[in-house]
Amino acid sequence: GPGRCRSAALGCGAGPGAAASSMKFLLVFDFDHTIVDENSDTWIVKCAPGKRLPHGLRNSYQPGHWTEYMGRVFVYLGDSGVKEEEMRRTMTTIPFTAGMGDLLRFIGENKELFDCIIVSDSNTVFIDWILKAADFHKVFDEVFTNPAAFSSTGYLTVQNFHAHHCPKCPKNLCKRKVLKEFLDKQLERGVSYTQVVYIGDGGNDLCPVMSLKKNDIAMPRHGYTLEKRISQLSQDHSPVECSVLVWSTAVEIASYLKLRIKE
Ligand SMILES: [Mg+2]
Numbered sequence: 561g562p563g564r565c566r567s568a569a570l571g572c573g574a575g576p577g578a579a580a581s582s583m584k585f586l587l588v589f590d591f592d593h594t595i596v597d598e599n600s601d602t603w604i605v606k607c608a609p610g611k612r613l614p615h616g617l618r619n620s621y622q623p624g625h626w627t628e629y630m631g632r633v634f635v636y637l638g639d640s641g642v643k644e645e646e647m648r649r650t651m652t653t654i655p656f657t658a659g660m661g662d663l664l665r666f667i668g669e670n671k672e673l674f675d676c677i678i679v680s681d682s683n684t685v686f687i688d689w690i691l692k693a694a695d696f697h698k699v700f701d702e703v704f705t706n707p708a709a710f711s712s713t714g715y716l717t718v719q720n721f722h723a724h725h726c727p728k729c730p731k732n733l734c735k736r737k738v739l740k741e742f743l744d745k746q747l748e749r750g751v752s753y754t755q756v757v758y759i760g761d762g763g764n765d766l767c768p769v770m771s772l773k774k775n776d777i778a779m780p781r782h783g784y785t786l787e788k789r790i791s792q793l794s795q796d797h798s799p800v801e802c803s804v805l806v807w808s809t810a811v812e813i814a815s816y817l818k819l820r821i822k823e
């Protein structure tokens with residue numbers, strides 16, 4: 561049941577009502593193609609002259625080195641005279657995934673039951689702009705993504721989120737490491753979760769999903785890489801340990817959560 565706790569030492573189920581009051585879910589969201597229905601790093605190209613990047617720049621991406629590539633894109637935009645305000649205006653027109661607005665409002669209204677974080681390979685500036693423009697920033701307890709800022713000369717600069725040793729992940733970000741560090745930190749503060757719910761679409765969401773436990777749930781977006789990678793693991797007879805619920809719109813995610821909190 562939802563009141564079960566993985567750590568008896570934390571006093572879960574200590575008496576009547578204790579289980580219900582300690583029921584807490586951790587919702588982990590990817591950002592691009594999950595919260596928003598586009599890739600924010602691609603959407604920014606709408607600011608470029610002719611809304612496209614020069615060939616050489618477009619072809620300069622090397623697998624696993626996304627932040628360096630985006631750094632070059634931002635230098636190009638700066639050199640082209642694109643200003644912060646124009647970038648902000650463009651980024652805040654990015655569409656949310658179907659049903660996501662209602663889901664985030666539902667989570668916001670039930671914060672006593674849901675802790676909610678974003679782990680994304682986008683950057684702090686884009687995610688801040690988009691969440692604040694839609695008034696969703698208070699829904700999230702923390703956002704883990706590549707730190708970005710405008711330089712004194714008006715250029716957007718982005719850095720790697722961290723360094724890690726995971727061989728499966730791009731050099732700047734291992735989402736599994738982020739999630740593990742977050743859960744460890746919460747446990748130190750006496751917070752353990754009834755269930756971790758991981759919502760994402762991409763190949764870099766597989767590493768954290770593979771670290772989820774039996775009572776947790778992965779929610780891969782239908783038709784995207786994460787869903788394919790998870791079903792490939794099943795076909796290879798090494799399925800993920802957690803439950804899996806495939807979604808097409810955030811309405812399905814909301815339905816699941818509403819059912820869980822009624823238990
Ligand atoms: Mg994504």
Ligand SMILES: [Zn+2]
Pocket residue numbers: 726727728729733734735736737767768
């Ligand atoms: Zn990893």
